[in-house]
Amino acid sequence: MLxxxxxxxxxxxxxLNKTLKAQKLLEKGISAHKNGNFKSALxxxxxxxxxxxxxxxxxxxxxxxxxxxxxxxxxxxxxxKAINENNNISRYYDSLGMILTNHTNNISTPKDIxxxxxxxxxxxxxxxxxxxxxxxYEKGAFSG
Numbered sequence: 566m567l568x569x570x571x572x573x574x575x576x577x578x579x580x581l582n583k584t585l586k587a588q589k590l591l592e593k594g595i596s597a598h599k600n601g602n603f604k605s606a607l608x609x610x611x612x613x614x615x616x617x618x619x620x621x622x623x624x625x626x627x628x629x630x631x632x633x634x635x636x637x638x639x640x641x642x643x644x645x646k647a648i649n650e651n652n653n654i655s656r657y658y659d660s661l662g663m664i665l666t667n668h669t670n671n672i673s674t675p676k677d678i679x680x681x682x683x684x685x686x687x688x689x690x691x692x693x694x695x696x697x698x699x700x701x702y703e704k705g706a707f708s709g
Contacts, residue, residue: 587617594626603634621651625660632664640664 594609610627614620628643644661651657 583616587613587620587623590616591620591623591626594623594630598626598630598633603630606630607634619650621647621654621657624650625654625657628664629660632660632667637664637667 590609590613594606594613597603597609598606607627607630610623610630613623614627617623624643624647628640628647631637631643632640641661641664644657644664647654648657648661
């Protein structure tokens, strides 16, 4: 089956439109997150994920918002999903380490540790602050 140029361009436009919507929602979520409005931030992050389900930044930020909301197990799930989507971003491992060291059940697994070591992640960067995480996103450090 041959596709016309119009069909191909239309498909590219739709994908780009979804990416731009997700990016805009992430920016709004970050703003809410910085102001301590975790519920609003989570709504924006989840909506961004509806447009771009494999967006590792949206997964990571949602994980941080869940952590700040006290839902540590859900936070771990989101952070691990972000790592599964993009395992080359050290701040995801930093967040995972921070959550695991603050988790009351201390449920770190050898798999988490071995992935960090395998990907040559700096093991001394566990205690990142939320402000530092969000500052990096504002500067355009999105992974996709």
